[in-house]
Structure formats: structure tokens, C-alpha cells
Amino acid sequence: MTKNTDIKAMMTDIGVRAKAASAILAYATPDQKQQALNLAADAIWDQRDRIIDANALDMDFGRAKGLSDAMMDRLMLDQDRIRGIAEALRAVAAQDDPVGAVLADWDRPTGLNIKRVRTPLGVIGVIYESRPNVTADAGALCLKAGNAVILRGGSESFHSSGAIHACLQAGLRAANLPTDAVQLVPTRDRAAVGELLTMVEYVDVIVPRGGKGLVGRVQSDARVPVFAHLEGICHVYVDAAADVEKTRAVVLNAKTRRTGICGSAECLLIDRAFYAEHGAPFITDLINAGVEVRGDQTLQEIEGVVAAGPDDFGCEYLDMIIAAKIVDGLGDAIAHLQEYSSNHTDCIMTENADVAAEFFQKVDSAILMHNASTQFADGGEFGMGAEIGIATGKMHARGPVGTEQLTSFKYIVTGDGTTRA
Structure with missing residues (x-):
């Protein structure tokens, strides 16, 4: 030795x-x-x-x-x-x-x-x-x-x-x-x-x-x-004004393209008004793709969703698992992010430009996405050729x-x- x-x-x-x-x-x-x-x-x-x-x-x-x-x-x-x-x-x-x-x-x-x-x-x-x-x-x-x-x-x-x-x-x-x-x-x-x-x-x-x-x-x-690059606890917030088909494509890609990278989505936040009108077809897509969806009580109404435990929100799974919950509008989503996000990458799905602008203003993560997969959180995709990491601190370097x-x-x-x- x-x-x-x-x-x-x-x-x-x-x-x-x-x-x-x-x-x-x-x-x-x-x-x-x-x-x-x-x-x-x-x-x-x-x-x-x-x-x-x-x-x-x-x-x-x-x-x-x-x-x-x-x-x-x-x-x-x-x-x-x-x-x-x-x-x-x-x-x-x-x-x-x-x-x-x-x-x-x-x-x-x-x-x-x-x-x-x-x-x-x-x-x-x-x-x-x-x-x-x-x-x-x-x-x-x-x-x-x-x-x-x-x-x-x-x-x-x-x-x-x-x-x-x-x-x-x-x-x-x-x-x-x-x-x-x-x-x-x-x-x-x-x-x-x-x-x-x-x-x-x-x-x-x-x-x-x-x-x-x-x-x-x-x-x-x-x-x-x-x-510092601590964790990639990346969220996708589905706003009331989200496009259903765009959201289905982005959510599936954000979770399943590569689950072991720090840009993989780990939590879904779904606006209650969206869920009341459209349901959550992207959750069924995830389950059909082999993802274990751990949801709150409301989302457990969907066949295949299992109960989320107290440690599921704020967890970086790096696996075919995702947490999901219903939120009451943008303010509730932002409050969740303030408590559980690792300030790496968070996404909003919405067709409302004002809501997207408010999300960008009030969410303090290194990378914020609008209608785009969190898997794009990558220096190569940013045109940097490559990256040495994603910095989640605020001194000197932030993001890729x-x-x-x-x-x-x-x-x-x-x-x-x-x-x-």
C-alpha cells in the first residue's frame, strides 16, 4: 500500500x-x-x-x-x-x-x-x-x-x-x-x-x-x-398555459434521454389548473417508458403512480425515477423551488410570455429553460465545445x-x- x-x-x-x-x-x-x-x-x-x-x-x-x-x-x-x-x-x-x-x-x-x-x-x-x-x-x-x-x-x-x-x-x-x-x-x-x-x-x-x-x-x-457544483436537482414546471404536446416531448426527453447526467429532470411540478383541464399525459408517457413516478396524493389517481415519500422532493435520483406534485400556480411552484432546487437547471413549460418572464426573474438557478429540455444544460450545447462542470455557486463562474x-x-x-x- x-x-x-x-x-x-x-x-x-x-x-x-x-x-x-x-x-x-x-x-x-x-x-x-x-x-x-x-x-x-x-x-x-x-x-x-x-x-x-x-x-x-x-x-x-x-x-x-x-x-x-x-x-x-x-x-x-x-x-x-x-x-x-x-x-x-x-x-x-x-x-x-x-x-x-x-x-x-x-x-x-x-x-x-x-x-x-x-x-x-x-x-x-x-x-x-x-x-x-x-x-x-x-x-x-x-x-x-x-x-x-x-x-x-x-x-x-x-x-x-x-x-x-x-x-x-x-x-x-x-x-x-x-x-x-x-x-x-x-x-x-x-x-x-x-x-x-x-x-x-x-x-x-x-x-x-x-x-x-x-x-x-x-x-x-x-x-x-x-x-461548486453540488447537485442537479432539476425541475420542470408545467404552467396552466403549457402546450400539451410540447410538454409531453420535453418531459420525456428531460427525464429519459440520459438519466445519469446532472441535467436530467428529477421533479415535475404541475399547475392545478393545467391538470384539471388536460390531466397529465406526460406522466403516463414516463410510466410507459419505464420511469417510476412518485407522486403526491392527487397524482396517485393516475394508474402506475406510486406514493412520494418525504425525501423524494429534493432528491437527485440519477435513475429512472421522478417525483411529481400538483402546485397552485407559479407562486407555489417558485416556493417549492426555493426550498428544494439545487440552483442547477429549472424549466418552465408555458405559452404565456409574461409567466415565463416572471419565472426567469424570480427563480435563482444557474440555468433557466423555457419550453426546452433540461438535458440541454451542457457546455457543448451552449456552444462552448465542452464544459468542465456546471457551477451552481455565485462567485466568478456560474452555469457551464x-x-x-x-x-x-x-x-x-x-x-x-x-x-x-
């Missing part, structure tokens, strides 16, 4: 090398970073058979660990998903380089010119579970934004992440950039996470991407600033964290022998 002293020494070495690499990346050219990412995408596609073989080892590990079907789906890689990983790398490569972008430019009466300019954050630690594609997404986004990154994947994705990481380093090497710019912690030992969370000398920000347990530990133990959110800024002040009176 690896000793804690060995883990500390290993993590310190990783931190030192990441810090040195970040200093080089800060002035790497846009062409170099683009080349590194495109070559990494080439390597991932060329090595797809090797990545799938590595993933098979992880799938065996996950089955032995007793992972749920939804978690196994998050873990699984096939040729189509590997193609998607490569395409995401190319999409990030093609984006405008954020580093050096002028955010504001103004002159002062003193004769000074002041510019606010994007700069890299430095070194980012990313701690994640299960999904091996995060290895590529996080590595690509951090690199594009001029940051070095230390990746600590979950024990379930150990082999898959290692194979993908090797491709990222191949791209860096071919573009004449330091391979230490993207490092993967080479152990499943949880002591490595504890070290990473306290490496204030080397790490500028931590991004956790995983379940409540992981994120809670990171927020509790970290001495490094954290971009892409390249721009992985930068800070500095002020460039220019005078001409200017002195202050």
Missing part, C-alpha cells in the same frame, strides 16, 4: 511541475494550443480500440463495485462516444482564444488608458467521478484557457482516463508544449485528493465534478478556492464552465510620464 508520505511527495512533485508548466502556457500562442488539441483529438480517434479495451477493465471494476445502471452508462465508452470526445476537443480547439482578450478599454481625465484583459487562472485541480470523457473535456478547456491542470479521476474510470490522458499528452508533445500542462494523478488512493485540496502553493482553484458526497467533501476540506470562465483578468494601465497630483 502507498504510504501517505509517498502520496504527499508525489502530489508535491505534480504541483511543482504544474506550476512551472502554467508559466509557459500563460504565453503559449493560440496556434500552439489549437494544434495540441487537434493532434490530441487525432490521437484519441487513432487509439480508440486501446481506449475501449481500457474502458472494459473499468466496466468490470464498476460491476464488481455494484454501480447502478445509470452510473455504468456514465462510465461506458464505445466508438460513438469516443468520436464525440474527439469532436469536443476539435470544437474547443476552434474557439477564439480567450487569453489576452480585452474586456474593457477606457481613458481617464488624468491621461491614463486602462484595459481589463483576460488572463489564465494558473493551475486548476479537477476532481471527478465515473465519466472518463471529463478527462478530455477538462484537459482541453484548461489548456485552451492557458491553465495547467491536475486531473484526479474516479477509481471507476482509472484505466479509461489513463488512456485518454496519454493522447492529450501526445498532442502537447507534438505542439512543443510541456506535457506537465495536463497531469493525471496516477493512483486510486483517496489520500491524493486530500493533498490536492490543500496545495495552496501550487493550485489556484479546484473544480469538483461528481455526486453530493464528493462535492461536499471538497467544499468542507479544501483550502484552495472551489467552483467553459474557457472564458477558466480565466481571470488583469488591468493594463498606460501613461506618458503621468504623475498623480
